[in-house]
Amino acid sequence: MHASVKNISDEQILSFLKEQKSAEKGFRLLMQKYQERLYFQIRRLVLAHDDANDVTQNTFIKVFRNIHNFKGDSKLYTWLYRIATNEAITFLNKKKKKATTSLDSDDNLLANQLEADPYFDGDEAQIRLEKALTTLPNKQRVVFNMRYYDELSYKEMSEVLKTSEGALKASYHHAVKKIEAFFLGRGSA
Amino acid sequence: MSKNDEIKKELEEVSPFLANLEKANPFKVPVNYFDSLSDDLASELFAKEEQSISPERKRSWLDGIINNFAALFTPRYAFGLASLLVLLIAGMLFFNDSSTPMLAMEDLSSDEMQEYVNNNLDDFDEEMIMQIAAEEFKLDVFETIEEKELDSYIENFIDELDESELEELL
Numbered sequence: 001m002h003a004s005v006k007n008i009s010d011e012q013i014l015s016f017l018k019e020q021k022s023a024e025k026g027f028r029l030l031m032q033k034y035q036e037r038l039y040f041q042i043r044r045l046v047l048a049h050d051d052a053n054d055v056t057q058n059t060f061i062k063v064f065r066n067i068h069n070f071k072g073d074s075k076l077y078t079w080l081y082r083i084a085t086n087e088a089i090t091f092l093n094k095k096k097k098k099a100t101t102s103l104d105s106d107d108n109l110l111a112n113q114l115e116a117d118p119y120f121d122g123d124e125a126q127i128r129l130e131k132a133l134t135t136l137p138n139k140q141r142v143v144f145n146m147r148y149y150d151e152l153s154y155k156e157m158s159e160v161l162k163t164s165e166g167a168l169k170a171s172y173h174h175a176v177k178k179i180e181a182f183f184l185g186r187g188s189a
Numbered sequence: 190m191s192k193n194d195e196i197k198k199e200l201e202e203v204s205p206f207l208a209n210l211e212k213a214n215p216f217k218v219p220v221n222y223f224d225s226l227s228d229d230l231a232s233e234l235f236a237k238e239e240q241s242i243s244p245e246r247k248r249s250w251l252d253g254i255i256n257n258f259a260a261l262f263t264p265r266y267a268f269g270l271a272s273l274l275v276l277l278i279a280g281m282l283f284f285n286d287s288s289t290p291m292l293a294m295e296d297l298s299s300d301e302m303q304e305y306v307n308n309n310l311d312d313f314d315e316e317m318i319m320q321i322a323a324e325e326f327k328l329d330v331f332e333t334i335e336e337k338e339l340d341s342y343i344e345n346f347i348d349e350l351d352e353s354e355l356e357e358l359l
Contacts, residue, residue: 031227122215180204
């Protein structure tokens with residue numbers, strides 16, 4: 001992230017975005033401030049760099065086209081996070097539909113993609129963890145990633161996913177148990 | 190307790206195994222990826238936005254109609270259009286020709302009409318004849334006959350028949 005961008009407030013970026021003459025400047029600042037966080041959030045769901053690149057770009061285009069719908073009820077990043085998550089899940093669902101017509105299952109497709117990706121250099125345990133994650137339902141993966149990797153509180157997760165904190169806690173615990181079972185060979189996660 | 194400590198403690202309680210697993214980011218990106226991402230996307234997006242509001246690209250519905258009309262006079266469509274016009278003019282001349290003798294009903298005698306009907310009786314089915322008669326005499330053939338009247342008509346009709354006629358009917 002550009003050092004100077006860190007000091008720019010969300011309010012400043014939004015005011016640039018909402019004026020036609022400064023919209024491009026606002027868009028560049030918005031991307032520079034949040035692209036990295038959003039990219040990795042998306043990447044952990046779609047796994048391959050090329051897919052993450054596409055989904056990240058679509059997310060920012062959608063954000064720009066719908067910026068007038070952002071009323072400031074939540075933090076800007078919460079809103080961006082929600083759009084990125086929805087875009088990634090939509091992408092995964094489309095991919096799953098395509099995979100059902102091929103011989104390779106969706107899970108195998110994602111796992112194979114991971115090992116072939118030149119931009120993945122995890123050790124064996126990390127590969128196994130990612131493979132375990134690909135066997136979870138998409139929404140459960142999102143919940144696990146938010147808590148485990150992004151270290152969000154259940155309140156923050158609830159704002160993004162519009163789901164009760166109790167349901168999110170149950171979903172996270174369930175996901176953790178499934179992943180553990182996958183590692184210990186007690187199930188297919 | 191900080192948020193991170195709370196999350197770690199929760200994981201230790203649910204799955205000590207997973208809590209001990211090293212947490213790292215195994216995902217990498219091409220060199221200078223984030224430096225060029227915003228520039229590339231912003232340039233592409235704002236070039237498209239400018240094109241979409243550019244006046245040269247905005248065509249009104251009237252422009253569309255004029256262009257389509259003008260296309261009719263290009264060599265590709267001209268022959269077809271000319272043929273259509275010739276057919277239209279020929280049709281108008283043929284149907285509007287006042288010298289064509291037209292027979293009016295008033296010019297026909299009742300014998301001629303009767304003869305025509307007799308010669309073409311097959312063209313008139315029962316239902317059609319009843320419909321024409323009803324319209325001609327302003328009759329509601331079935332709706333005006335009540336069931337009682339119909340029954341008494343049939344009874345009288347049967348009474349008037351002699352035995353031989355009745356046998357014939359049966």
